[in-house]
Amino acid sequence: MLEFAEGQHTDRKTLFVEVILPLAIAINYTYRVPFEMNDEVAVGKRVVVQFGKSKMYTAIIARISEQAPEKYEAKYIMDILDAAPIVSLQQLQFWAWLADYYLCNTGEVMNAALPSALKLASETKIELNKEYEIDRNTLNDREYLIVDALEIQPELTVSDIAKLLGQKTVMPILKLMFEKNIILISEEVSDRYKPRMRTFITLNPVYRDPDQLKELFSILEKRAPKQADAVLAYIQLSRKQKAVSKNELTEASGAGSAIIKSLIEKEVFFAEEKNVSRLQSGDDELEANFELSEAQLVALGEIRQEFEGKDVVLLHGVTSSGKTQLFIRLIEEMVNSGRQVLYLLPEIALTTHIVERLRKYFGNAIGVYHSRFNDNERVEVWQKVLSGQYRVVLGARSSVFLPFSNLGLIVVDEEHETSYKQFDPAPRYNARDAAIYLGNMYKAKVLLGSATPSMESYYNAHNGKYGFVELTERFGGVEMPTTEVVSIAEETKKKTIQSHFTSVLMNDITTALANKEQVILFQNRRGYAPIIICKVCAYTPKCINCDVSLTYHKSSGKLHCHYCGYKEESPSVCPACGSTQLEYKGFGTEKVEDELKLLLPEARIARMDLDTTRSKNAFQNILNDLDEHRIDILAGTQMVAKGLDFAGVTVIGIISADSLLKYPDFRANERAFQMLSQVSGRAGRRGKQGKVVIQTYDPGHRVIKQVIENDYVDLYNTEMTERKSFKYPPFYRLIQLDIKHKDPEVLYHQAEYLAKELRKHFDDRVIGPEYPLVGRIRNYFIKSIMMKFEKDGISLPKVKATIKDVILQFNTTKLSKGSIIQPDVDPY
Incomplete structure (x- = not known):
């Protein structure tokens, strides 16, 4: 690799650049640099290239040399888009590691890493930015033509615009229009991420004088007694808390918003709109000087002591122990030392309260990065991280791809969460593991935090690979919630169960509602009924594209496939035998919500699952309503388990623990413990002890006992014994190959051939091929080959190189036609 300093190229030197294209190709392509661009090329800059017969792509320069490719004639690059590199050498090193470790191509990593606007291609769709008021006087002729065309046809591809202008290289023009906010990239178009605003009320400082206040009460009690009640309620609330919201005042005083409005108009009250956290009902924990x-x-x-000898530390703190406050202190220290911080969170919505807290110290030096931002905003964050303007970045798993220059600390909150793992498409990376490698590259410290750590992290901590710190008591001395396990079978026998709710849970819910407290109910399945079955012939509707039963959704009145999105009308007559005796079996969150409305008609009930949170701000709106006591009972899937912190929630109900415990997966017990513990941890977080009710058919199950006793160590010890015996992580590494084909017979022969070839190298370490739990998705039949490799005495790079060779050799045979092979390293 040649290093070139700016201005050192001679005019006639012939340069070649090896580029990364955003495509799944095994080898990087090499292009020739026109002489006039010699001084402009640099590693990490974007160039426009033609690939294939006519398609144009934005590629990243990975290497500069004077060596022409031997096997083909290099085409010229068409343009250079950047004045300075937008991808650093360290990022290119990180991409190469990800591609190597997760058995994919660097182009696939680039595709995941860069915001869409930084990788324009021929088929990329362009739209006008409706939020931007275009001043046509500032447009040049070509920009004018593009704007005119987009007003007639709202969406055009880059190829369409090239034809419109009659020139090949339109990407520099589109780049400039994007930077001016004139256009958007439609692949990423979404509404802007809007902060949650709340109105806060303050009393006019004039009435701090006791005499003035007395006179005000005297006037209001005669003329407007309800207004007097509102002022009195404000005084009482302001003694207990620093800020009084309009909603809190309305609820405490019983006054309507018109009365508050009237007091504002009279300038008795002042109103101020403030951007507030969606996840904190009181900001005591996040005060600037907590x-x-x-x-x-x-x-x-x-x-701090562990970081002296270890680069990675695991913080094992019980729920509500104040781990976030420790993270904040460490972030402050790192930023004050002049280095950058990456704070990874499993859920987008969890960023808000931490952002607000940190902005009190660092103002606009904090960036948030996630998929809910439109492409303009994501590119802006990218550029601010690149320039060092953002010193702290909070975000979901894709934040590991940002162009850090001086990274000093990575915090991985809830490090056990499965949402850190990318399943489709490639790279199928785990952001926690990628963050540890990233930290190693930058010589940064990595702090993993969890109340229920993953077995691998706990194992690494206890073997001395990671540092280990425990926090065993809840913040503010709040006790852990009490847990009661209720047998569904016993209550069914006694006929004390109502719908899906045992008498114990119903009593606790009604008591909580009577005390004006809130309830969260957890059911890890969405929809109304998972299965419809004919009582006469046992017919069950199935998806036409996947091997799964369709789930009935009452809100749409249709049957849905949760794998491919297929929908069909719910039958009233069995299509197989003509019977009308169709029965709904099982239940999801929609049915829980529906049944509760019948049992508790006075309660305000809401649901939080994938169906109710699809729209932009739906997740935040539900949390906002719960926070402000507009919801009494929230029923939801695992979304309700992640980081929610509400003072009013005192009862947690786990409707059916069995679906978690009986899952056919070696991690089932670990995941069940994590989920049950995390859900339980939502109860009684602010001063009052909460209660958790676990409903199950198997009250004596080992994991339930461990959850009740909050005994993670016992879970760890029993799981480790089993995993060692059956060759599972952390003692063994898993690599899975999924082979897909539309013809099941062809797939059978392909999978058998691959397994046979792999066994030649790895013997009995190869298991399968087997059909997975769902053997067909989107009309592709699937077979899985699992490989287990011991950690000691075997070279993982050599293993991966062999797997690549076997796949490559298979792809050269006629048998491979029509197949898709997807390697997945550390698949669970």
């Missing part, structure tokens, strides 16, 4: 408890101070000292 004090750490004694236990937190000890833990903070231990983390």
